[in-house]
Amino acid sequence: MSFSFFKALRPKTPQEVARSIKESLMALDTKTVVEVKALEKALEEVEKNFAAMRTLLSGDGESEPNLEQISQLVEEICREDVLTLLIHKLPILGWEARKDLVHCWSILLKQKVESNYCCVEYIEQHFELLDFLVVCYDNKEIALSTGIMLRDCIKFPTLAQYILESASFVLFFKFVELPNFDVASDAFSTFKDLLTKHANVVSEFLNAHYDEFFDLYEKLLMSPNYVTRRQSLKLLSEILLESPNTQIMRRYILEVRYLKVMMTLLRVFVANPNKPREVKIILAKNKEKLLELLQNLSPGKGSEDEELEEEKEFIMKEIGKISV
Template sequence: MAKKLTMKGLFKPKARSPLELVKHTHELLMFLDRNMDAREQKRKEKMDELSKAILEIRTVLYGDEESEPNKDSCAQLTQEFFRGDTFRLLIVCLPKLNLGARKNTTHVIANLLRQRVQSQLLALEYLEKNIDLMDILIKGYEDSGDVALSYGAISRECIRHQNVARYVLESDHMKKFFDYIQTPNFDIASDAAATFKELMTRHKSTVAQFLSKNYEWFFQEYNSQLLESSNYITKRQAIKLLGDVLLDRSNSAVMVQYVCSLDNMRILMNLLRDPKKTIKLETFHVFKLFVANQNKPPEIVNVLITNRTKLLRFFDDFTIEKEDEQFETAKADVINEISVLEPKPKISSILSFRNNCEVKC
């Protein structure tokens, strides 16, 4: 038996070197990309071969049960991937792969994007020279299948790099995100929302510049499509994200501009009427910014005074399930601020909270 096992080991295929492995994968991807009309059997054979190659690449990068990844092998593989444009081919051909290969490919790409070779992040330089890859990845949300989820996961890895995130923020893709987030497919909508959140929160200075330049159209779309959405999850995520963005110090100028808008406050007052307590709580964290603003425009002051009785009654009865000292303090501050407001010169039109945004107490 021992002799048989030894003989069997002699005929075990020799593992490919990282360079051979990438070259082989590149050739298989080229075949799939260019031979759409190839015989079904031939395509299946190539696909099976490619799936094995991608799994082998994943093993090199992540290791397996028997061994940890080898640093030199990872470096060689990473260099070859970006040198020969195999990275681009892998993204372009992703929709043609089977589910298992797509999952492994997503892990491979995530690793390559973070892999350092001699302290250099090769992925960043490559992405900056091939920034159009982000057009392919973001447009993946227009696919109705699970390809959208793979492209979404890769997109989030790419926008970890500030220059890549800046490109997406300054592109027309940002306007399309409002549609992606509201797509009927729950998984795709949730994934798009996750990518959108990553774009709006990861790189503080870049986000602040984007919001400053695009304030008008961005918040018009954000308010009308997300905050006023009929979908509970869309609305809840949008309010939470709005609070995170406005409360970030980098966005202080944008926050002041936002809370000086009567139209914005009208939307928040409407949201306080929502039957869902989670919506009310997230709304409160944004609404308190309007009240705390020490330079409230006259129209906002007058609206708060006009609706003082109902607002005070609402906040007096507004509680949360768990004891939260910070929440109670913030609520007390809001109640006190509204209580002592003094009228300012009247404006031509005043929003009536009583008529249009009555709080259900």
């Protein structure tokens, strides 16, 4: 009697893992997707191959991953255009496969091959992959997975810069207000990373697209959604207070329309008859400073300035009434 079937199977080489992933993803073609049984079988194969990739990249819990094998896998994945398939087939993948892919994604991006970020360089040559990931926020089934992958990409300045400059960037102003709270929150996290992770890149972008950006941002500050207003105001202060954005800040604070936005937001807080105790405490604590700041605002003589003067007087009156 032969006991050879008890013998452990030889682990796949990195090249074999990459090839198996490519073949299983390519099997998810239009014909396969239409046939339920064929799709189930193909997805099982993808899931098995992703698990093998995860083990190779992270180890099996008993032994550490082999760095040389990881480099070989990364090189093969880029050479065989597997990275493109990983992203484009994402909407079809099952939950377990997506989970393994998200886990592997950050590891893949960090790996250096011949002193270069191979996967990052690949994406730099295929920027449309980033556009695809951004648009995936419209698919709530995969939005949280692609959001994590996008934030991993944004850690690299060249990839963040591309998204900022791309036509898909403006979609974030829609995504952060999607009706699905989890997806909207995730989109805002990605939006924030884009605007805060690389100060010099962001400064160049804002200088080049000042009017377009702040026109869109004003809508977030005036959103009927309280969470959106609060998050957007906090993020705005972070952006404007970054040292490379000093000129942007000076330009912003000179514009009457943006002062009106801030006055409106302040009015919302001070005029609310049902202010939470925490808000009352903050306003009371800063009462004198706020009154002094408002007193020093010097409107001009236009109709808009007259409106601002009336708004200022109303807010000062309301702040004066605040006590804890």
